[in-house]
Amino acid sequence: MLPQISFVIPLYNESEVLPQLVERLNKLIDSQPMPIEVVLIDDGSRDNTAELIQQLSLTDKRYHGVLLARNYGHQMALTAGLAVARGTEAIMVLDGDLQDPPELLPDFYAKYKEGYDVVYAVRKKRKEGFFKKMAYHVFYRILRSISYIDIPLDSGDFSLISRRVVDVLNKMPEESRYIRGMRTWIGFKQIGLEYERAGRAAGDSKYSIKKLFKLAYNGIFNFSEFPVKFITNMGVFSILMSLLYLVYTLIQKFFYHNVPQGFTTLIIAIVLFSGVQLISLGVIGEYVLRIFFQVKGRPLFIVRKEIVESEIVEQKS
Ligand code: UDP
Ligand code: MG
Numbered sequence: 001m002l003p004q005i006s007f008v009i010p011l012y013n014e015s016e017v018l019p020q021l022v023e024r025l026n027k028l029i030d031s032q033p034m035p036i037e038v039v040l041i042d043d044g045s046r047d048n049t050a051e052l053i054q055q056l057s058l059t060d061k062r063y064h065g066v067l068l069a070r071n072y073g074h075q076m077a078l079t080a081g082l083a084v085a086r087g088t089e090a091i092m093v094l095d096g097d098l099q100d101p102p103e104l105l106p107d108f109y110a111k112y113k114e115g116y117d118v119v120y121a122v123r124k125k126r127k128e129g130f131f132k133k134m135a136y137h138v139f140y141r142i143l144r145s146i147s148y149i150d151i152p153l154d155s156g157d158f159s160l161i162s163r164r165v166v167d168v169l170n171k172m173p174e175e176s177r178y179i180r181g182m183r184t185w186i187g188f189k190q191i192g193l194e195y196e197r198a199g200r201a202a203g204d205s206k207y208s209i210k211k212l213f214k215l216a217y218n219g220i221f222n223f224s225e226f227p228v229k230f231i232t233n234m235g236v237f238s239i240l241m242s243l244l245y246l247v248y249t250l251i252q253k254f255f256y257h258n259v260p261q262g263f264t265t266l267i268i269a270i271v272l273f274s275g276v277q278l279i280s281l282g283v284i285g286e287y288v289l290r291i292f293f294q295v296k297g298r299p300l301f302i303v304r305k306e307i308v309e310s311e312i313v314e315q316k317s
Contacts, residue, residue: 003037010077045073084242098201108160117188146226232282239275
């Protein structure tokens with residue numbers, strides 16, 4: 001029998017947390033009426049996470065292990081998990097360090113039953129350092145203000161995603177993946193549920209500063225045209241400034257006669273041509289953007305419902 005719900009949990013060097021995670025998952029699964037599977041992805045761990053996953057998957061058929069060939073990073077590990085998850089109704093994505101409590105499944109599932117395709121968790125409180133909290137806070141607000149989709153604030157990958165949305169995700173071949181953005185981009189009815197984000201159950205964060213920045217860049221460059229538009233706007237701005245300056249120096253020259261020879265032309269030429277160059281870069285940028293969006297190979301649109309001959313056809317994917 002196929003599971004109705006799949007958990008998808010990427011793990012990188014999490015052997016310290018894994019026993020606790022499994023204990024809490026088992027307890028939860030036993031309390032639920034529907035069949036549930038747990039997909040554990042080993043993202044090329046250096047400790048014995050992979051061995052633990054293998055043992056577990058061999059002895060307990062609710063567990064499904066996927067061992068990746070090397071460390072590809074959290075987003076790719078998630079992608080791998082979503083690709084193999086068999087849950088017919090929905091897939092629950094969470095971190096392996098118990099910062100995202102699996103016990104929220106019934107609440108999320110209730111929303112799914114109300115007709116939401118994506119139920120994402122919104123962090124009310126974070127038990128993390130001041131600097132990290134600030135950085136997250138600022139980043140999400142910047143991203144939201146410059147993005148062309150309405151990325152919800154303070155929500156990560158922790159979410160329950162319906163089968164048809166996961167099917168679309170699996171069909172989006174883009175290589176640099178920002179899954180919380182892709183999930184938002186797809187559409188359908190989405191809703192946020194607040195929760196308190198716990199501290200890590202054990203071990204240290206597996207997201208290095210480098211990996212965090214990579215994720216942040218993917219968020220900005222994959223879901224915003226702002227950087228390119230910014231170049232063009234800078235160009236327009238410098239041309240306007242140079243024209244203003246032109247007027248000013250012409251007045252100085254003809255009415256007050258106090259401008260040294262050649263100076264005016266020089267400054268105006270520099271500012272004007274910087275502007276022209278910036279605009280040219282922006283124009284090239286516009287073409288690059290279009291190529292960028294084309295090569296992503298995303299589906300152009302996703303149909304929610306189709307009504308043919310007075311009959312409603314719900315789209316599976
Ligand atoms: N993770 C992963 N591959 C990586 C880094 C992290 O699969 O290269 C997993 C990690 O094991 C955890 C989840 O991604 O289950 C979130 O990572 P972490 O808790 O370290 O990030 P933080 O909560 O500190 O942002
Ligand atoms: Mg964590």
